[in-house]
Amino acid sequence: MSSTSSRRLNITNINPRVKAAKYAVRGELAIKSELYRAKIARGDTDLPFEHVISANIGNPQQLDQKPITFFRQVLSLLENPKLLEHENILLEQLGYKSDVIARAKWLLSKVGSVGAYSASNGVPAIRQSVADFLERRDGFPAHEGDIYLTTGASTGVNILLHIICAGPDSGILIPIPQYPLYTASLSVLDAKAVPYYLNEHHNWGTSLEEIKSAHQKAKDQGVDVRAIVIINPGNPTGASLPEEDIRSVIEFARQESLVIMADEVYQTNVFVGKFHSFKQVLRKMQAEAPGKYDLVELASLHSVSKGMVGECGHRGAYFELVGFDPEVQAEIYKFVSITLCAPVIGQCLVELMVNPPKEGEPSYPLYRQEYDGIYNGLRERAEALHKAFDQMEGVECADPQGAMYLFPTIRLPPGATKEAAKEGRTPDEFYCMKMLEATGVCVVPGHGFGQKEGTLHFRTTFLPPGTEWVGSIINFHKKFMEEYR
Amino acid sequence: MSSTSSRRLNITNINPRVKAAKYAVRGELAIKSELYRAKIARGDTDLPFEHVISANIGNPQQLDQKPITFFRQVLSLLENPKLLEHENILLEQLGYKSDVIARAKWLLSKVGSVGAYSASNGVPAIRQSVADFLERRDGFPAHEGDIYLTTGASTGVNILLHIICAGPDSGILIPIPQYPLYTASLSVLDAKAVPYYLNEHHNWGTSLEEIKSAHQKAKDQGVDVRAIVIINPGNPTGASLPEEDIRSVIEFARQESLVIMADEVYQTNVFVGKFHSFKQVLRKMQAEAPGKYDLVELASLHSVSKGMVGECGHRGAYFELVGFDPEVQAEIYKFVSITLCAPVIGQCLVELMVNPPKEGEPSYPLYRQEYDGIYNGLRERAEALHKAFDQMEGVECADPQGAMYLFPTIRLPPGATKEAAKEGRTPDEFYCMKMLEATGVCVVPGHGFGQKEGTLHFRTTFLPPGTEWVGSIINFHKKFMEEYR
Numbered sequence: 001m002s003s004t005s006s007r008r009l010n011i012t013n014i015n016p017r018v019k020a021a022k023y024a025v026r027g028e029l030a031i032k033s034e035l036y037r038a039k040i041a042r043g044d045t046d047l048p049f050e051h052v053i054s055a056n057i058g059n060p061q062q063l064d065q066k067p068i069t070f071f072r073q074v075l076s077l078l079e080n081p082k083l084l085e086h087e088n089i090l091l092e093q094l095g096y097k098s099d100v101i102a103r104a105k106w107l108l109s110k111v112g113s114v115g116a117y118s119a120s121n122g123v124p125a126i127r128q129s130v131a132d133f134l135e136r137r138d139g140f141p142a143h144e145g146d147i148y149l150t151t152g153a154s155t156g157v158n159i160l161l162h163i164i165c166a167g168p169d170s171g172i173l174i175p176i177p178q179y180p181l182y183t184a185s186l187s188v189l190d191a192k193a194v195p196y197y198l199n200e201h202h203n204w205g206t207s208l209e210e211i212k213s214a215h216q217k218a219k220d221q222g223v224d225v226r227a228i229v230i231i232n233p234g235n236p237t238g239a240s241l242p243e244e245d246i247r248s249v250i251e252f253a254r255q256e257s258l259v260i261m262a263d264e265v266y267q268t269n270v271f272v273g274k275f276h277s278f279k280q281v282l283r284k285m286q287a288e289a290p291g292k293y294d295l296v297e298l299a300s301l302h303s304v305s306k307g308m309v310g311e312c313g314h315r316g317a318y319f320e321l322v323g324f325d326p327e328v329q330a331e332i333y334k335f336v337s338i339t340l341c342a343p344v345i346g347q348c349l350v351e352l353m354v355n356p357p358k359e360g361e362p363s364y365p366l367y368r369q370e371y372d373g374i375y376n377g378l379r380e381r382a383e384a385l386h387k388a389f390d391q392m393e394g395v396e397c398a399d400p401q402g403a404m405y406l407f408p409t410i411r412l413p414p415g416a417t418k419e420a421a422k423e424g425r426t427p428d429e430f431y432c433m434k435m436l437e438a439t440g441v442c443v444v445p446g447h448g449f450g451q452k453e454g455t456l457h458f459r460t461t462f463l464p465p466g467t468e469w470v471g472s473i474i475n476f477h478k479k480f481m482e483e484y485r
Numbered sequence: 486m487s488s489t490s491s492r493r494l495n496i497t498n499i500n501p502r503v504k505a506a507k508y509a510v511r512g513e514l515a516i517k518s519e520l521y522r523a524k525i526a527r528g529d530t531d532l533p534f535e536h537v538i539s540a541n542i543g544n545p546q547q548l549d550q551k552p553i554t555f556f557r558q559v560l561s562l563l564e565n566p567k568l569l570e571h572e573n574i575l576l577e578q579l580g581y582k583s584d585v586i587a588r589a590k591w592l593l594s595k596v597g598s599v600g601a602y603s604a605s606n607g608v609p610a611i612r613q614s615v616a617d618f619l620e621r622r623d624g625f626p627a628h629e630g631d632i633y634l635t636t637g638a639s640t641g642v643n644i645l646l647h648i649i650c651a652g653p654d655s656g657i658l659i660p661i662p663q664y665p666l667y668t669a670s671l672s673v674l675d676a677k678a679v680p681y682y683l684n685e686h687h688n689w690g691t692s693l694e695e696i697k698s699a700h701q702k703a704k705d706q707g708v709d710v711r712a713i714v715i716i717n718p719g720n721p722t723g724a725s726l727p728e729e730d731i732r733s734v735i736e737f738a739r740q741e742s743l744v745i746m747a748d749e750v751y752q753t754n755v756f757v758g759k760f761h762s763f764k765q766v767l768r769k770m771q772a773e774a775p776g777k778y779d780l781v782e783l784a785s786l787h788s789v790s791k792g793m794v795g796e797c798g799h800r801g802a803y804f805e806l807v808g809f810d811p812e813v814q815a816e817i818y819k820f821v822s823i824t825l826c827a828p829v830i831g832q833c834l835v836e837l838m839v840n841p842p843k844e845g846e847p848s849y850p851l852y853r854q855e856y857d858g859i860y861n862g863l864r865e866r867a868e869a870l871h872k873a874f875d876q877m878e879g880v881e882c883a884d885p886q887g888a889m890y891l892f893p894t895i896r897l898p899p900g901a902t903k904e905a906a907k908e909g910r911t912p913d914e915f916y917c918m919k920m921l922e923a924t925g926v927c928v929v930p931g932h933g934f935g936q937k938e939g940t941l942h943f944r945t946t947f948l949p950p951g952t953e954w955v956g957s958i959i960n961f962h963k964k965f966m967e968e969y970r
Contacts, residue, residue: 008711008742008782011812015651018820026605026822034604061598069567076565079830080557082580089578094571113546115796119519120511151636151800154824162673166500184823188647226493257493297493311600313829315636327496335503337511338669339639343828344798345564 021187023180024448029432030056033442049440053469055460056442058235058404060310060374063463067311068370070100070363071352077104078114078348097362107348114344120337122149122318123344126351130318133354138280146321148332149350151342153265153303153317158185160261160299160319163332164227165191171223173215173258175206177407177449177457179235194218194225197452200409203398204237206230206245211252227259228252230278233266233402236449236459238382240270240402246281254296262300265317266403268307271379273401279322298322304349306404308374316346316353382406382462388470392477404461407446412456415484428456434480439472506672508665509933514917515541518927534925538954540945541927543720543889545795545859548948552796553855555585555848556837562589563599563833582847592833599829605822607634607803608829611836615803618839623765631806633817634835636827638750638788638802643670645746645784645804648817649712650676656708658700658743660691662892662934662942664720679703679710682937685894688883689722691715691730696737712744713737715763718751718887721934721944723867725755725887731766739781747785750802751888753792756864758886764807783807789834791889793859801831801838867891867947873955877962889946892931897941900969913941919965924957 011019037052054062061067073096077083083090084105090096110125111118121127127144134142150156161182164172171192174182183193196214199207211228218225230249232241253260262278278300286293304316321329341347356371357363382400389397389408397408412427420430428445436442446457496504522537539547546552558581562568568575569590575581595610596603606612612629619627635641646667649655656677659667668678681699684692696713703710715734717726738745747763763785771778789801806814826832841856842848867885874882874893882893897912905915913930921927931942 007780007808007810007813008744009649009813010810011816013651014648014813014816018647018816021819021823023819023823026825027819057602059602060600062601067598067600072565072567076561076568079564080561082554082557083561086579089574093574094568111798113552113798115545115552115798116547117542117544117790117797151828152825155636158824162503163499164494166498181823188820188823259493295492305602312602312825313596313598313600315826315828323492325492325495328492328494328499331496331499331503334506334508334512335673338506338508338666338673339643340511340637340797341800343636343800343831345830346828 017188017190021184022448023184024444025057025180027448029429029436029442029444030054032433033436033440036436036440047440048438049472051440053439053441053464055464055469056444058306058461058463059312060404060463061312063461064465065310065374065463066370068309068367070357070367071309071311071349073100074104074107074352075345075349077101078107078111078345081108099357099361099363103352107351111344111348114348116344118149118341118344118347120341121333122147122342122347126347127318129351129355130320134279134320138277138283140280140283142279142320146324146329148319148321148336149342149347150317150319150336151346152305152315153263153301153319154181155315155342156301156317156319157181157261157263159332159336161185161189161191162335163328164259165189168192169222169224171218171225172261173211173225173228175229175231175234177236177446177451178229179231179263180448182229183450192218192223194223195450198234198237198239200398200452200455203401204234204239204407205241206249208248208252211249215256225256225258227261229261229263231263232278233269233275235263235266235403236405236407236444238398238401238403238405238407240273240275242273243276243281246276246278247285250278250282250285250293250296254293257295259297259299262298264300265303265306267302269378269404270402271382271400275402279320282322295323297324299324304346304353307353308371309349309353310374311349314346314349315343316349317342318350377465378404378462381465384467385460385462385470388474392474393481395477400462404463405459406462407449407457407459410456410458413481413484416480419484428458431456431480432458435473435476438476438479439469441469441473502673502675506669507933508669509929510542510665512933514914514921514927514929515539517918518921518925521921521925532925533923534957536925538924538926538949540949540954541929543791543946543948544797545889545948546797548946549950550795550859550948551855553794553852555842555852556794556796556834558585559589559592559837560830560833562586563592563596563830566593584842584846584848588837592836596829596833599833601829603634603826603829603832605826606818607632607827607832611832612803614836614840615805619764619805623762623768625765625768627764627805631809631814633804633806633821634827634832635802635804635821636831637790637800638748638786638804639666640800640827641786641802641804642666642746642748644817644821646670646674646676647820648813649744650674651709653677654707654709656703656710657746658696658710658713660714660716660719662721662931662936663714664716664748665933667714668935677703677708679708680935683719683722683724685883685937685940688886689719689724689892690726691734693733693737696734700741710741710743712746714746714748716748717763718754718760720748720751720888721890721892721929723883723886723888723890723892725758725760727758728761728766731761731763732770735763735767735770735778735781739778742780744782744784747783749785750788750791752787754863754889755887756867756885760887764805767807780808782809784809789831789838792838793856794834794838795859796834799831799834800828801834802827803835862950863889863947866950869952870945870947870955873959877959878966880962885947889948890944891947892934892942892944895941895943898966898969901965904969913943916941916965917943920958920961923961923964924954926954926958
């Protein structure tokens with residue numbers, strides 16, 4: 001076969017916006033970790049570790065989190081409705097409860113077959129179920145016509161950015177550090193990410209001063225700033241925002257006429273305080289000052305991938321629009337139609353997530369036990385990992401508050417910086433690569449999310465079970481610091 | 486709430502490329518048909534029909550096509566692996582065969598949990614299974630590294646167009662009539678659709694003369710034509726291309742250095758002759774003239790949505806790349822990583838589709854029976870519908886060859902054209918709207934796919950069971966012609 005340049009498509013002429021996009025969560029380190037995993041699976045014993053630990057990505061069920069029984073029992077019946085002809089066997093011999101069967105029948109009556117396309121914005125009855133959940137959660141009405149079921153929240157973000165961004169001058173305020181989906185999608189769309197720094201010294205909260213100055217700077221450069229992204233609870237930071245922070249963001253969005261995109265996929269992963277939804281806070285502000293906040297436009301996203309559900313592989317998610325123009329919503333509907341609909345089994349899982357077994361129902365006790373077990377396990381692991389970071393020289397880490405991540409600061413010796421430069425790497429990437437090579441633990445360097453000039457971090461999930469891997473990080477770090485001191 | 490113009494996002498300032506995109510398959514007619522369906526569901530008896538027939542979209546399981554038992558039994562075990570603790574009950578009481586259980590265990594051993602994210606390009610073992618299928622189908626090697634599992638073929642097309650199109654000057658040759666995914670995606674990407682007409686008088690085959698003249702015209706206008714799309718079997722036309730047509734397209738692509746995008750999602754829906762894959766024909770041409778075709782770049786797409794599988798709602802699909810530059814493939818990998826991975830249950834269904842029960846295996850007899858039943862049913866319905874069109878004044882329709890559609894020409898009386906113009910509609914749209922209002926049958930006007938100036942068509946699937954709906958079209962057509970003569 002011949003060289004690159006003689007092909008029609010080569011690295012010099014493909015879409016430059018795709019080429020410019022960066023997505024470190026599944027970059028070089030992740031690919032290398034998969035090679036290690038394959039090596040170990042082949043029986044190779046050359047490596048200084050026995051397992052690869054993928055702490056680079058919030059993928060609970062890859063890290064042995066068990067799915068919630070109720071959810072999967074219902075899904076199995078949706079996939080094979082013929083099982084419903086054998087209710088007695090299901091109930092008496094296979095551990096299914098009557099509410100599992102009732103839910104499966106109800107969903108089938110609404111969906112038809114899970115093998116059929118649904119409406120482009122999702123099955124109407126499931127959107128209604130999401131709206132009912134939002135009413136219960138927030139204490140304010142929600143409408144099924146404002147709910148859009150999507151193929152994971154990533155696709156939801158992509159849809160919203162596609163509508164909001166109108167050209168290279170369009171800008172979106174993005175927190176730094178951020179989940180790189182945002183900057184990558186904006187790169188592909190040829191729109192501008194307008195970065196604003198989160199405040200590491202206040203548990204990675206939002207700083208209105210930072211937002212204001214980033215916004216002003218962008219406007220001064222001719223950027224048409226159209227929206228602000230908030231990730232709450234934070235990814236990669238794990239921060240959980242207090243209500244005051246949310247209020248000040250909404251007030252600022254009103255003043256500057258910015259659409260709010262609230263990425264709330266970690267809304268049940270909160271260890272400190274309480275999750276406040278943007279929708280609820282906005283509705284409260286609207287009630288307190290009638291008329292004043294009527295024009296605020298909010299899109300909020302949620303997903304089955306995180307929380308205690310952890311069903312990433314099912315790609316189920318939704319977003320809710322608040323205060324959007326009906327003509328704009330019609331364009332969103334048309335846009336989502338082009339790729340037909342989100343996977344219907346994933347849509348059904350969204351329904352199960354927002355409408356789980358209730359107290360008194362047959363599946364409730366096991367559901368409660370599984371849910372609490374996962375919640376407490378995550379909390380304990382977050383605290384154990386945080387404690388480990390506390391012992392490590394040059395490492396500082398905010399208290400775990402939520403989400404699935406810790407994002408410690410690391411201060412590396414000058415020798416490491418020099419050695420990294422020789423390899424053409426940033427110091428944090430160099431550090432993470434050495435960690436992977438020594439321990440099999442894969443984490444993501446801070447520069448993949450953005451970090452303040454002169455600071456270094458890495459992001460790790462606290463999903464992997466056990467404490468052995470934490471011990472191996474401590475040992476690696478000690479050796480690393482000694483080697484490059 | 487206030488008017489449009491005072492909102493941050495309104496119809497005048499959202500992404501103009503999204504606004505310009507057209508996707509008639511789920512447009513006004515489809516939305517109206519859903520309103521009728523909801524009306525009937527509420528018990529309303531005002532309408533002149535008792536059912537809505539969605540012949541606008543190839544959605545087999547919405548139209549009562551039953552899923553194939555083997556597929557759904559395996560999927561039910563993947564969703565609830567705890568069922569595997571009760572093999573005796575599955576085998577003796579629930580109709581599962583041993584090969585169902587074996588396949589589910591094998592898939593689980595490769596996938597882990599279907600609730601976990603997979604590799605961005607799909608589960609490696611499933612990609613290998615697809616490669617094995619392609620080797621069997623074509624008689625030439627295929628490699629798992631060249632397979633990408635996607636969220637339906639629509640997403641696959643979207644990924645490929647994102648890589649190929651580098652800006653507003655990039656052009657892609659698109660057949661007319663076409664499935665509107667292509668023009669809609671190009672509109673969103675701000676690239677150019679370069680239309681070439683299919684030859685209605687030769688059963689909607691490709692005409693090299695048409696392709697050449699469209700290509701030349703675009704080049705003369707400064708368009709950087711980069712690829713040619715072929716839909717085979719055709720959508721909306723139902724055409725199945727002979728090998729000569731495919732050879733001449735490959736030869737032209739070589740001469741003009743065009744990437745070939747072969748949309749082959751209807752590859753098993755062939756009633757006349759035999760399906761020829763672009764990959765096989767390319768490999769044959771490469772063997773016949775060593776060296777000459779080495780630089781031809783081909784992307785071919787397939788899906789679980791069509792064929793006898795008909796599992797649209799599961800959003801499972803793949804594409805294979807042939808002759809692509811490795812650096813370009815690395816960019817595709819990065820790009821697909823941004824939205825993480827295709828739904829894992831859909832990926833598993835791809836595996837089942839490409840590796841169904843074989844003769845001698847326990848599930849084979851039922852699989853064969855179900856598969857043949859669906860195939861023969863589609864063929865019979867296609868022929869019945871074609872016969873009906875034959876009786877209708879001013880309607881002409883090519884013989885049904887494949888896919889799930891017929892695309893008849895209609896010649897409407899001048900009165901209809903005038904009346905349509907009064908309503909601001911094209912005559913074919915006016916006709917289809919009247920058909921929906923009179924019969925509840927929803928079809929798509931030809932202009933949604935593109936048609937030669939001065940011709941009118943509509944696309945209908947032949948999926949709906951029974952003949953009553955066909956009779957109602959005949960009656961409607963007679964009355965329509967009388968009314969507007």
